[in-house]
Amino acid sequence: MTTVAPANNWPLLLGSAAVFPAQDDSLRAPFILVGDPDMTGADPGAFARQLDSPGYSFQEALRAAGADLILVSLGTSDTLDGAAHRSVLEVLRRAIGERLGSTPLTVCGIGRGALQLRYTLASCEHDRIDHSVRQFVSYASTTLTAAETDALNRVGFWPAIPRRLEVAGPGISADSFDYENSEFDGLITGAAANRDPLFTEELGTHIIEETVDP
Secondary structure, three states: OOOOOOOEEEEEOOEEEEEEOOEOOEEOOEEEEEOOHHHHOOOHHHHHHOOEEOOEEHHHHHHHOOOEEEEEEEOOOOOOOOHHHHHHHHHHHHHHHHEOOOOOEEEEEEOHHHHHHHHHHHHHHHOOOOOOEEEEEEEOOOOOOHHHHHHHHHOOOOOOOOEEEEEOOOOOOHHHOOOOOOOOOEEEOOOOHHHOOOOOHHHHHHHHHHHOOO
16 A cells, blocks of 8 residues: 655645645646545545555556646535535646646546536536646446536536546446447446445556556
8 A cells, every 4th residue: 555645735625635746746747536525525545545455556556657646535515516616626727737838637536526527627618717638537427416417507518628438337348338329438447346446457557548648
């Protein structure tokens, strides 16, 4: 298990973000990972521990690939357009403002974190705000309520700019992906049953291969 401490912590309106640069203290290729509040709450330590399993650390694999991890732990929110939205928007703005160069951002959301990212990115595009996100990975997104569907409809329902990738359920192969009818642009395989561990070596490797520039 990794024992690397974050180089920085960003307090947010609803939670916090722990920043783990790949080298020195600078951001060059930000990979923003937004957790599911139902799994970890707003505890960044609990979230960070879920990135490791025996024999494999997703955090260390990202670092080895040159990606800067920004680990976002959100508190529970009842709406998509409230404090959680403003918190994710703040993370995007800080990552854009503090990165060296112009490498696009990659974002990955788990459970409700994926849903919140979806809303925030779509809202940015609706309001003509540059989110600089090129890749959006949705990992076990939650079922929409009527209120959430209405909120998404108001901002375009999906972000149009990023490439949208879905983490497949256990046992589903990439060959089964329906490019004609899916809301996603691609499928990432390798997830464990019940998300235990959260990142298998196969899943982590596939995410990095799909999203991080060599």
